[in-house]
Amino acid sequence: MSLTGLGRRVGLLSLFLAAEVFAQSPPAQVAAASHSGLDLSAIDKSADPCNDFYQYACGNWIKNNAIPADESSWGTFNQLYERNQNALRDILQDSAANQNRSPVDQKIGGFYQSCMNEEGIQQRGTEPLQSELERIRHVSNQQELVDEASRLQDRGVAVFFEFNATPDPNDARMTIANLDQGGLGLPERDFYFRSDEKSQEIRKKYVAHIAKMFELIGVPADDASKKADGIMKLETALAKGSLDVTARRDPQKLVHEMPASDLKQLAPNFNFDQFFVQLHSPEFAKLNVSVPDFFKDFNTLVADTGIDTLRDYMTGHYLTASASKLTKAFVDENFDFYGRTLSGTKELRPRWKRCVAATDQALGEALGKKFVEKTFGEEGKERTLEMVHEIEHQMAEDIQSIKWMSPTTKQQAMVKLHAVSNKIGYPDKWRDYSSVDIADNDYFGNWYRSLEFEVKRELNKIGKPVDRGEWGMTPPTVNAYYEPTENNINFPAGILQPPFYSNQADDAVNYGAIGVVIGHELTHGFDDEGRQFDADGNLKDWWQKQDEEQFNKLADCIVNEYGSFSPVSGVELNGKLTLGENTADNGGLRLAYMALLEDLAKKSTPVTQKQDGYTQAQQFFLGFAQVWCESTRPEEARTLAQTDPHSPGKFRTNGVVSNVPQFSKAFGCKAGDKMYAAHACRVW
Numbered sequence: 001m002s003l004t005g006l007g008r009r010v011g012l013l014s015l016f017l018a019a020e021v022f023a024q025s026p027p028a029q030v031a032a033a034s035h036s037g038l039d040l041s042a043i044d045k046s047a048d049p050c051n052d053f054y055q056y057a058c059g060n061w062i063k064n065n066a067i068p069a070d071e072s073s074w075g076t077f078n079q080l081y082e083r084n085q086n087a088l089r090d091i092l093q094d095s096a097a098n099q100n101r102s103p104v105d106q107k108i109g110g111f112y113q114s115c116m117n118e119e120g121i122q123q124r125g126t127e128p129l130q131s132e133l134e135r136i137r138h139v140s141n142q143q144e145l146v147d148e149a150s151r152l153q154d155r156g157v158a159v160f161f162e163f164n165a166t167p168d169p170n171d172a173r174m175t176i177a178n179l180d181q182g183g184l185g186l187p188e189r190d191f192y193f194r195s196d197e198k199s200q201e202i203r204k205k206y207v208a209h210i211a212k213m214f215e216l217i218g219v220p221a222d223d224a225s226k227k228a229d230g231i232m233k234l235e236t237a238l239a240k241g242s243l244d245v246t247a248r249r250d251p252q253k254l255v256h257e258m259p260a261s262d263l264k265q266l267a268p269n270f271n272f273d274q275f276f277v278q279l280h281s282p283e284f285a286k287l288n289v290s291v292p293d294f295f296k297d298f299n300t301l302v303a304d305t306g307i308d309t310l311r312d313y314m315t316g317h318y319l320t321a322s323a324s325k326l327t328k329a330f331v332d333e334n335f336d337f338y339g340r341t342l343s344g345t346k347e348l349r350p351r352w353k354r355c356v357a358a359t360d361q362a363l364g365e366a367l368g369k370k371f372v373e374k375t376f377g378e379e380g381k382e383r384t385l386e387m388v389h390e391i392e393h394q395m396a397e398d399i400q401s402i403k404w405m406s407p408t409t410k411q412q413a414m415v416k417l418h419a420v421s422n423k424i425g426y427p428d429k430w431r432d433y434s435s436v437d438i439a440d441n442d443y444f445g446n447w448y449r450s451l452e453f454e455v456k457r458e459l460n461k462i463g464k465p466v467d468r469g470e471w472g473m474t475p476p477t478v479n480a481y482y483e484p485t486e487n488n489i490n491f492p493a494g495i496l497q498p499p500f501y502s503n504q505a506d507d508a509v510n511y512g513a514i515g516v517v518i519g520h521e522l523t524h525g526f527d528d529e530g531r532q533f534d535a536d537g538n539l540k541d542w543w544q545k546q547d548e549e550q551f552n553k554l555a556d557c558i559v560n561e562y563g564s565f566s567p568v569s570g571v572e573l574n575g576k577l578t579l580g581e582n583t584a585d586n587g588g589l590r591l592a593y594m595a596l597l598e599d600l601a602k603k604s605t606p607v608t609q610k611q612d613g614y615t616q617a618q619q620f621f622l623g624f625a626q627v628w629c630e631s632t633r634p635e636e637a638r639t640l641a642q643t644d645p646h647s648p649g650k651f652r653t654n655g656v657v658s659n660v661p662q663f664s665k666a667f668g669c670k671a672g673d674k675m676y677a678a679h680a681c682r683v684w
């Protein structure tokens with residue numbers, strides 16, 4: 001799935017977390033039986049909720065749940081994902097073992113089986129790589145370079161830059177072609193330029209890692225090291241023309257529509273016409289170039305860099321893309337840098353977890369359909385939808401009542417709110433993978449054929465209407481997202497389970513958990529990024545100037561607040577990078593709390609009524625906080641602070657409750673307490 005910067009899906013947590021960080025088996029503490037649905041065993045009663053609410057709500061959970069050796073962080077999300085993952089393994093093992101397999105079983109069972117066949121993979125060695133490496137070796141001029149770059153991109157290896165399909169920013173119902181920056185091996189631009197000691201060390205290890213990858217295909221150490229230096233130099237030059245993660249949150253910075261013929265002026269040294277033809281892209285007359293400066297730099301680079309280095313670069317990226325599908329030596333080397341160095345993870349996850357994840361990535365909706373049939377309850381869907389409507393109603397009340405917004409802008413905001421659509425659980429129409437050839441004994445080939453299918457599927461959208469029924473996450477995913485270009489919120493089946501939602505839990509806890517998630521996604525439509533899109537998903541300014549100024553002033557309060565939080569010694573959160581998510585957390589909690597109050601009023605239940613020793617209000621805040629119980633390794637915390645638009649769980653919790661007077665009231669906090677809302681930030 002391509003994720004264009006423009007119309008970036010904004011999820012509850014980074015997909016990176018949900019997709020890459022998988023759970024180690026049990027030690028998870030079983031939640032102590034409670035009537036409310038709260039995890040009472042997680043609570044640290046020795047902590048003062050008014051001083052550090054996160055410690056109070058999660059302290060014992062953190063103490064009792066060490067991070068498994070094969071994880072970079074460990075939290076409530078992982079525990080739930082682990083449950084989903086076990087269900088997925090059962091499905092895949094059944095599909096693999098079934099003698100009279102249905103076509104879908106043949107695909108997912110065959111894929112999983114081919115991945116689990118480590119012995120077969122080991123025996124094949126580097127053989128699966130050879131034909132492509134041979135092609136790259138034969139590249140001797142610009143024309144052959146374009147051909148090979150398009151061939152690699154066709155197989156999902158995005159060398160030099162990204163090419164994909166995206167909703168037209170000016171006409172979001174239609175899809176256009178999109179060229180974007182890309183081609184880096186480190187997580188993002190600034191990793192190439194930070195001058196602190198730790199960052200320099202990461203770069204050194206990265207270069208050593210590339211060299212080792214070349215050694216694994218038989219290149220002598222000296223030569224491999226020279227190649228790695230050349231690749232690093234080239235990537236650094238690509239990074240120079242790239243925007244950093246924070247700048248990329250501003251959709252206006254990523255919109256530059258132009259006639260396709262203009263590419264000849266922008267980057268005359270790279271024959272894009274030939275590239276598109278080789279890639280079998282549909283023809284198009286105009287496209288969006290997200291970062292034109294990047295392509296100016298690329299144009300110079302492609303002419304000035306020796307063909308040897310360009311070949312090495314393509315080889316290096318092909319090896320990285322292939323590593324996890326190859327022998328143990330490749331898998332281990334890849335893990336050593338991306339797992340150990342960047343995230344601090346001690347051990348590789350067990351093979352079956354990696355294979356479940358790979359099947360989810362490659363054939364997600366075939367596997368997801370079975371997952372839904374097996375695990376998803378319709379009553380959860382109905383209740384979630386009901387809560388969505390209640391929370392939308394609260395957003396309407398909120399918009400009407402805020403003082404800083406003019407009636408004209410309010411009217412537009414209401415139009416946008418009423419146009420939000422909701423998708424819950426799974427797609428109405430499942431993706432058809434019948435054209436992907438899956439062989440039981442060819443993991444490498446299965447992987448690249450599934451990528452080719454995905455690239456083709458994506459590019460075929462160019463010039464066609466956007467299919468808003470399509471999902472950007474697979475059903476077992478423990479996450480949710482708002483899609484600004486479609487103005488819809490999406491809740492995969494995977495998240496509609498405890499501790500987010502339970503039929504058995506008290507409503508107060510459900511509102512604090514899944515209710516806040518719903519409010520969070522809805523608020524994304526009105527955060528600093530989402531607010532720039534209109535009701536139909538077009539990037540169109542519907543704000544009066546003075547309202548925009550007011551919004552920015554209120555948002556700055558959140559930028560400064562979260563910018564002062566430090567997740568690991570010497571590192572502070574980037575208040576601007578995390579602004580959208582923090583705005584969504586703060587707004588989402590308020591909306592869910594208002595919805596709870598209305599629900600309680602309807603049932604004539606007093607807010608002070610207790611269950612498990614906690615009032616309704618206290619249960620709500622605890623339900624919210626316990627979703628975020630987690631521990632993170634310092635290496636991972638540092639990498640996330642530099643790349644992730646989401647704040648860590650501790651600050652998602654304490655940052656929000658210290659902005660909400662209702663929290664202080666619920667727990668009796670007083671002026672001077674750390675969680676007391678004295679200088680509360682509030683946008684929505």
Ligand SMILES: [Zn+2]
Pocket residue numbers: 010011012013520521524581584
């Ligand atoms: Zn979010």
